[in-house]
Amino acid sequence: MATGSGGGDDPFLGYVLDEQVGFLLRKAYQRHMTIFARSTIGGLTPTQFSTLFRLFAEPGPISQNALGRLVAMDAATTKGVISRLENQGLLTTQKDPNDKRRYLLQSTEKGRALIRDAIPVVKGITEATLEPLTKAERETFLRLLAKLC
């Protein structure tokens, strides 16, 4: 006698795509990016905002690759992100006199002003992303999520 829609053994071997971490992480991040894109912070993407914020938070100048690592980007990705931020006049690059391989990055006043204005907006984005969870659930979720990084 056939079982359910297939018959015999479970052809999917108990694998349910919609319950897999990877699939859910991808969908959750997609949803977050959609929320982010709706809010337009001077047209910045999540990655661009994170990068500019990290630079903003740095006490002094920092090299390109070093900044990229602080935002979890590889060197190739960093190159593109920095170029786009520089083209928008949000940061400046200058040769490091002490290490001729390096470019030192610094946020411009325009960049810093954008970050300051953006803080309340990105707080709202975080709130909107976590909206389906209760306050207690949010704490739990963020604590566990941080363990998976």
Add this chain to the structure above:
Amino acid sequence: MATGSGGGDDPFLGYVLDEQVGFLLRKAYQRHMTIFARSTIGGLTPTQFSTLFRLFAEPGPISQNALGRLVAMDAATTKGVISRLENQGLLTTQKDPNDKRRYLLQSTEKGRALIRDAIPVVKGITEATLEPLTKAERETFLRLLAKLC
């Protein structure tokens, strides 16, 4: 009396990048992709695997866009993923006689064999991704994560 490293008001207005959902989701998914890439399932990416698995799980033929929606991809992304799977001989496309706009997709025996072989591997990938969490934490995390999709 100065507070912390700066003095006076908090210049970051209480915004800590490493505690934001978006930033953590991005990093967690990056980590998952790294684990996935290490395991090589016939060279498939997470998205390609999800797409082929969904097609595998479909009872009959399905159109390209419809399959894409089941995997949370837009039409443009779907086009590229399907092309690559087709080039590898993992699925076939044929014109729908009843709707001349549509291409009907079907997994090939090669595609189905790949999925069957891959199931234990992707189960290991899920396990490795969730490894930092206890069994109870995993259930909680997946339940909350699903709410954010």
Add this chain to the structure above:
DNA sequence: CGAGAATTGTTTGTGTACAAGTGAATTTTT
């Protein structure tokens, strides 16, 4: 000091991901 190792920034190529627009075909509405 000098050879090998490591780091910095860059480029190229591949693979998602989305926006915006196209033309063909189908469905819905009137």
Add this chain to the structure above:
DNA sequence: AAAAATTCACTTGTACACAAACAATTCTCG
């Protein structure tokens, strides 16, 4: 049945993300 709206597949352009390779520079260690 004709008009309007929708759907399907596709294309172009932009933006991450990683692998792999490269030259220039700096560091390390014998």
